[in-house]
Amino acid sequence: MQTAIAKTKTKMWAGGRSPFNVSYGKLMMWFFLMSDSFTFGAFLISYGSIRFSLNHWVDHNYVFNEFPFTEAHLPLAFVSLMTFILIFSSVTMVLAVHAGHKMNQKAVEKWLLLTILGGLAFLGCQAYEWTGLITGQHEVLVNGVIEKWGTTVSHNPWGPMVMHNGHFVATPGPVAFGGYFFGITGFHGFHVFTGVIVNTIMLIKTKRGDFAKRGHYEMIEKAGLYWHFVDLVWVFVFLCFYLI
């Protein structure tokens, strides 16, 4: 009897050790991210479903072609800048996690600060993009009269082109575009914003030496998981709204 118990105790699920070989906090962060990926997945798939059901959708190369300090129309340029910013901030985050493993407080502070700056730069870009879309003035033919519309959740000036008085003019496009675009990029931007707040708290705690006293920097790892997830989601948002 005694030996049998001793044997089961050494098994993976017999207790006393973590079958996943990670701490409770990290495991729960993974489960949270899994559920969050289904939330984003539901948003993006519903967007895809609506897009497949319509004969006309907007042409992203003409909707997103603004770039700061230039009048030229550059498709994909600004959003690639945003993508590079986010990828780079993901690298600085993973370097912060690595510095945490080495108990190198100064390096953690440096990389975390760069990550926060990257997040803020991304949010700034998004604010610029949204402002450009909402305040933009595009000619639309509405009931035989040319009006000037911006792109909002209720107005879409990117519909099919028609001939009007000898030149091409757009008609109202599917209203769903604004709702999906602002809804999904807004939800993602909210995640970035939350990530910046979390990283700022981590930076303050690092500076105070809380993690050095605790003996490990696991909190940085958890914040890092969240931050990489934000980058991961952006990869798919980038695909669905700007590339295809």
Added chain:
Amino acid sequence: MSAEIITQLPPTEADEAHVKRIWKAFWVLLILTIIELALGLTIYYIEMNPDYSDLLVLIIKGVICILTIAKAFYIISIFMHLGDEVRQLILTLAIPATLFIWFITAFIADGASFRNLRNTDAGSRKYVQPKEFHNVPLEAPAEKKEKKLD
């Protein structure tokens, strides 16, 4: 108090390899993104031609999707270190994620079916897709198209 605080651990060879791997993943992601952008621009220039091939654009878009999945794999396995975790944890996360296969297939098919119903008046007539218009470049109204319609 300060005596209790663990100071910096000395760097080892494994660390160097680890940091190298991180930067390698960064370059891979950067290059994949640049390829995606190049393909995106290719679509932009293909679509400028009024009678472009839909199949070609579809194939390019498919390639972009595959590159995106590759990027996601790199982020999860290297940046999020899932590749270094135990098998049980990887499977616990990967198996529920396969639901996405059904999720995407079912809802895209649903959307396509809705378009079919829309264009056939719920199956009561032949499939007619309304003549599609493409956005013309904003700066120079496409002269070719105008002449065609005149």
